[in-house]
Amino acid sequence: MxxxxxxxxxxxxDMTAMCDVAFLLLSFFILTTKFKPSEAIAVTIPKSVxxxxxxxxxxxxxxxxxxxxxxxxxxxxxxxxNIANTLNTxxxxxxxxxxxxxxxxxxxxxxxxxxxxALPEDQRKGNLLPGIPAKDSSNNELTEWMTMVLSSYQGKxxxxxxxxxxxxxxxxxxxVVTAFKxxxxxxxxxxxxxxxxxxxxxxxxxxxxxxxxxx
Amino acid sequence: MAEMDTSSGGGHKKGPGVKxxxxxxxxxxxxxxxxxxxxxxxxxxxxxxMSQATAMKLILPKDADKPEDQNKAKQSGVITxxxxxxxxxxxxxxxxxxxxxxxxxxxxxxIRDVLIQKKNSVRELKDFVVILKPSDECxxxxxxxxxxxxxxxxxxxxxxxxxxxxxAKLVTLSEANAAATANN
Numbered sequence: 001m002x003x004x005x006x007x008x009x010x011x012x013x014d015m016t017a018m019c020d021v022a023f024l025l026l027s028f029f030i031l032t033t034k035f036k037p038s039e040a041i042a043v044t045i046p047k048s049v050x051x052x053x054x055x056x057x058x059x060x061x062x063x064x065x066x067x068x069x070x071x072x073x074x075x076x077x078x079x080x081x082n083i084a085n086t087l088n089t090x091x092x093x094x095x096x097x098x099x100x101x102x103x104x105x106x107x108x109x110x111x112x113x114x115x116x117x118a119l120p121e122d123q124r125k126g127n128l129l130p131g132i133p134a135k136d137s138s139n140n141e142l143t144e145w146m147t148m149v150l151s152s153y154q155g156k157x158x159x160x161x162x163x164x165x166x167x168x169x170x171x172x173x174x175x176v177v178t179a180f181k182x183x184x185x186x187x188x189x190x191x192x193x194x195x196x197x198x199x200x201x202x203x204x205x206x207x208x209x210x211x212x213x214x215x
Numbered sequence: 216m217a218e219m220d221t222s223s224g225g226g227h228k229k230g231p232g233v234k235x236x237x238x239x240x241x242x243x244x245x246x247x248x249x250x251x252x253x254x255x256x257x258x259x260x261x262x263x264x265m266s267q268a269t270a271m272k273l274i275l276p277k278d279a280d281k282p283e284d285q286n287k288a289k290q291s292g293v294i295t296x297x298x299x300x301x302x303x304x305x306x307x308x309x310x311x312x313x314x315x316x317x318x319x320x321x322x323x324x325x326i327r328d329v330l331i332q333k334k335n336s337v338r339e340l341k342d343f344v345v346i347l348k349p350s351d352e353c354x355x356x357x358x359x360x361x362x363x364x365x366x367x368x369x370x371x372x373x374x375x376x377x378x379x380x381x382x383a384k385l386v387t388l389s390e391a392n393a394a395a396t397a398n399n
Contacts, residue, residue, distance in 0.1 A: 012244070014245075015244065015245030015246050015248070015249050016245055018245070018249045019245045019248045019249045019252060022248075022249050022252025022253050022256065023252050025252075025256055026252055026255050026256050026259070029256060029259050029260065030259065033259075033263060045268065046355065046356040046359040046360065047359075047363075048269065048271045048359055048360075048362075048363040048366070049363055049366055049367055050269045050270060050271035050272075050363075050366070051269060052269055052270050052271075052272070053267055053268075053269055053270070054267075054268045054269055054270035055270065064355065161270065164355040164359075165355060166354060166355065166356035167354055167355070167356070168354060168355040169351065169352070169353070169354060169355070170298070170349045170350065170351055170352070170353045170354065170355065170357070170358060171351050172355070173355050173358060174349075174377075177275065180275065181275055181277075184277075186274060186275045186276075186277060187272070187273075187274050187275075188272075188273060188275075189270035189271060189272050189273070190270065190271045190272075190273055190359060190362075191268050191269075191270055191271075192268065192269055192270070192271050192359060192363075193268060193269065194267070194269045195363075197367065198327075198367060201327070201331075201367045201368060202331075202334075202367070202368050202369040203366060203367045203368070203369055204367075206369065
């Protein structure tokens with residue numbers, strides 16, 4: 001009596017389904033990836049251990065590029081409209097309010113603001129623009145900008161952000177801080193890219209102990 | 216599944232002289248294709264950086280005009296950190312003495328140990344105050360780095376203060392000295 005013969009089964013599996021899944025995932029990832037929009041002002045931000053995600057709504061962002069030039073970015077269109085009207089009445093600049101509303105950022109002295117707005121958007125690049133004068137204490141236009149921003153927000157507190165380039169010199173940072181201080185803006189946030197907490201430090205020990213960080 | 220009927224349809228017999236074409240299987244081994252697919256997926260996942268910027272909070276003190284309104288700090292618990300150009304860091308504990316003998320040079324790596332040491336040597340933690348004085352030559356990155364160092368070492372009391380002329384001179388002088396010794 002022989003043993004019952006086991007039928008030989010093929011070891012090759014149909015890979016079609018697996019292949020389908022792999023490429024489906026691949027196309028999903030490719031299509032859902034959002035490309036970073038090319039930024040008009042090139043800024044490499046420093047790293048920090050801060051873990052809080054930067055706010056993206058109601059922002060008033062001051063950008064310092066590597067040459068120390070200062071730019072202002074706002075997202076609320078009604079606020080921008082308000083500022084444009086204020087500028088037109090107080091300084092007689094004759095600005096195009098619609099263009100002002102659509103401009104993503106501002107980087108010119110008040111006197112040159114009209115020609116700045118007349119530029120097509122693809123030519124408004126950080127390295128070609130003069131920036132907002134902020135360095136002298138006598139002619140600190142950023143202070144005036146901040147005053148207008150604050151009055152346009154009318155009590156509502158926007159998120160003041162400061163985004164500086166690694167290579168920007170300290171005086172540029174200081175002049176921005178001075179402009180903030182003059183308007184009693186004592187709380188602001190600096191945009192950084194995340195970094196791990198070094199092992200063995202006090203903060204690390206705290207995190208290990210499960211204490212929540214105050215931010 | 217993905218197969219085609221390759222058998223000659225109908226099944227009727229061919230004439231005696233007609234050669235039978237060799238039946239080729241249309242099944243393709245898809246294993247390498249799957250490999251490739253997953254390889255690409257892993258590649259894209261690893262090369263994508265999550266560009267979620269974080270924010271570091273900085274709260275400024277209100278300028279105190281009158282000297283009696285200003286905060287006082289105990290000398291023994293104070294360490295002053297000065298930032299120079301090219302990522303140079305200098306520090307002194309307590310007050311700067313006339314000959315500047317307690318003025319020491321450091322860098323961004325070693326300053327952490329200095330801070331930890333100072334923090335441990337201070338009797339009461341509330342007396343531990345760090346004063347940060349960035350010079351005009353240092354970069355924004357340096358400032359953020361040193362502020363970050365405050366967070367890392369849990370220094371709760373620190374202040375960003377303008378550099379004085381004496382200190383600025385000392386910083387440039389020691390930088391020039393360091394450059395001179397490096398050249399020799």
